[in-house]
Amino acid sequence: DTEVTQTPKHLVMGMTNKKSLKCEQHMGHRAMYWYKQKAKKPPELMFVYSYEKLSINESVPSRFSPECPNSSLLNLHLHALQPEDSALYLCASSQLPGHGQFFGPGTRLTVL
């Protein structure tokens, strides 16, 4: 299994909603990542988990809360988002930190 899966594929939420994005990989990778990508821009790193511990937090607002329940799963909890948070949210994993990354298909998030 050489795939990173993400659910849901699309999500529309209001500014008062609480939702979660999920990411899963079964490649035995020990590093997992969340990125945010706006249209026609490169991915922006949000969080890095290394061996299930948060190792990099790129000054992301607290309305985004990552969670790594185990080495295969990565969640991103969303609360009180703003319309400008609408974007494609990408999850990725790599065998070790710094190695080439495998990306999931992303979750297209729209905040109304």
Next chain:
Amino acid sequence: TQLLEQSPQFLSIQEGENLTVYCNSSSVFSSLQWYRQEPGEGPVLLVTVVTGGEVKKLKRLTFQFGDARKDSSLHITAAQPGDTGLYLCAGVLSVASGYALNFGKGTSLLVTP
């Protein structure tokens, strides 16, 4: 912080032509990765280059890492419509808390039949 400059930003060519995409920086990277992304999908890793001066080939794609590990190039020979996409270079930096991947702004390639 945008450490990597990619050029050109946009490129439209006809099938069969050759092209080169450049990725430049003043920073030294542990390694550099190239990705291709199609609309609505996640980036797909094409190659990782690690050693200064390294050249890697992937069918019609040739990747080169600069001797000083600050820049890289991607050369496509005889481009095909299936090569259309956003090409992203990403430099790996060693930081106190681990490794960070810094993406260039990308080169949007359109290959027409």
